[in-house]
Amino acid sequence: MKTLRGAVFGAGVMGAYHARMLRQAAGVELVGVVDTDADKRAQVAGALGCGGFADIVEALDAGLDFAVVATPNHLHAPLTEQLLTNGVHVLVEKPIANTPEEARRLIAAADVAGRLLMVGHVERFNPAVLAAKAACEGERVVSVSITRAGPFPPRMADVGVIMDLAVHDVDIVRYITGSDIAEVSCQHDRVHGSRQDVALILARTESGASAQIDCNWLTPFRVRQMKIATATKFIVADLITRQVVEHSAFMPNGAYTTRHLFVRQAEPLQLEHEAFLEAIRNGAPAPVTGWDGLRNLEIALSCIGGEAA
Ligand SMILES: NC(=O)c1ccc[n+]([C@@H]2O[C@H](COP(=O)([O-])OP(=O)(O)OC[C@H]3O[C@@H](n4cnc5c(N)ncnc54)[C@H](O)[C@@H]3O)[C@@H](O)[C@H]2O)c1
Structure with missing residues (x-):
């Protein structure tokens, strides 16, 4: 080699x-x-x-x-x-x-x-995201909901929470659904700094999945959670602890099957x-x-509107 x-x-x-x-x-x-x-x-x-x-x-x-x-x-x-x-x-x-x-x-x-x-x-290389992606193989992904929150990072001066954090989730939504984002809307605010520190993004992919990204620097502890609904499964992934749980086989009487998915131990x-x-x-x-990077940037910029990134 x-x-x-x-x-x-x-x-x-x-x-x-x-x-x-x-x-x-x-x-x-x-x-x-x-x-x-x-x-x-x-x-x-x-x-x-x-x-x-x-x-x-x-x-x-x-x-x-x-x-x-x-x-x-x-x-x-x-x-x-x-x-x-x-x-x-x-x-x-x-x-x-x-x-x-x-x-x-x-x-x-x-x-x-x-x-x-x-x-x-x-985040595409986060083993929890990889395990969730594998569990969606052959499934119709109906919705993806991601929460990414934590305290304000003191070194962060030149960029807001959308360009710093939510851009990861825009990429995850495109990756998990295997589809580009067709429509997006966003509510955001600046609570403590000059850039956005809280944002809620709603999107729809070309494949028809809906997505929600909830990110902020107002939470005193780090949260990285993803929930995916497919036509037959509900998957909950913690991107920090890297535990991924799949609920499936829903029965008319309310019973269902839960299993912890195998998640590889590796550094993203x-x-x-x-x-x-x-x-x-x-x-x-x-x-x-580069096209992925460009689309993620365009979508993040469209969330910010005319404001500085
Ligand atoms: N993928 C992730 O999860 C993730 C996490 C954090 C940061 N980032 C990205 O990494 C980048 C750096 O972020 P950071 O938090 O390490 O910032 P940082 O401020 O800690 O480091 C930036 C470094 O670049 C140096 N620098 C400035 N001008 C330079 C030049 N012309 N040539 C070479 N070095 C120069 C600075 O002196 C500084 O040491 C950002 O683009 C950020 O978005 C990605």
Whole structure:
């Protein structure tokens, strides 16, 4: 197996996590982390025993097969485009970009360069989501309801709860139903900050499923719960504890069968990396494409209306 040389852009919370996982990945050499902040760069590079680069030019000079972009959102598009045009496969954190126009440019740049562009909608790789998806195989999904809530994250300054949290759930709804979102409406508010911190999204997919996303930063504890109704099953998944329960075989007398589904023990980020690296090696399409990232962004932006993301 050819060793793939990679770098992580952004040595913040998410970048450090990516770098830690890639350091342990089979068939990967983590060449270094790239961060304009010398302290953060040195801290992560020192802890992992890899290089530290101050900018993209230094990183490209080191020779890269792939990169993970985990910088603030407004840098996703310029860094990703520069990497793709220099022949580097890119896994860019969600949201793919700040605007649909930027996202389209990235998709075109990947096509022209013949390089992979994958978007880090990591919840698709949450083993609880994977188990629920498998349980929906061959079923008509009627509704998906997701609650994603928690306390206000102190580091969150440049983005509201829709672009930060609900964009995960928009992707999950599209993934679970295997269908795009056809209609969406949203109620949101700003209670404590300058950006939305509470939102309720109602949507309908092209396949006819209804979806509800309830997300906020007003809850003092983390909640990540998903309920799926199919024509014959009701599935309840806790995306934190990764317990997935399926209720089925409903009887006229009210009896039904309940079973706990098998859920694989694995880190979602590791599964995301494995899928990305395998697609690079096999020349396969990205498991979460630029088009997925673009649609998720468009839907999240339509929820926000004219407000800042
Ligand atoms: N998939 C998920 O579940 C998930 C979770 C959290 C964050 N994220 C995403 O990850 C990204 C980063 O979020 P975070 O919470 O780690 O932010 P963060 O602020 O902790 O880290 C961002 C880092 O990027 C660095 N940076 C700024 N400009 C740079 C440049 N030009 N080149 C290289 N590095 C630069 C900053 O110095 C900082 O260290 C965001 O896009 C966010 O949406 C995804």
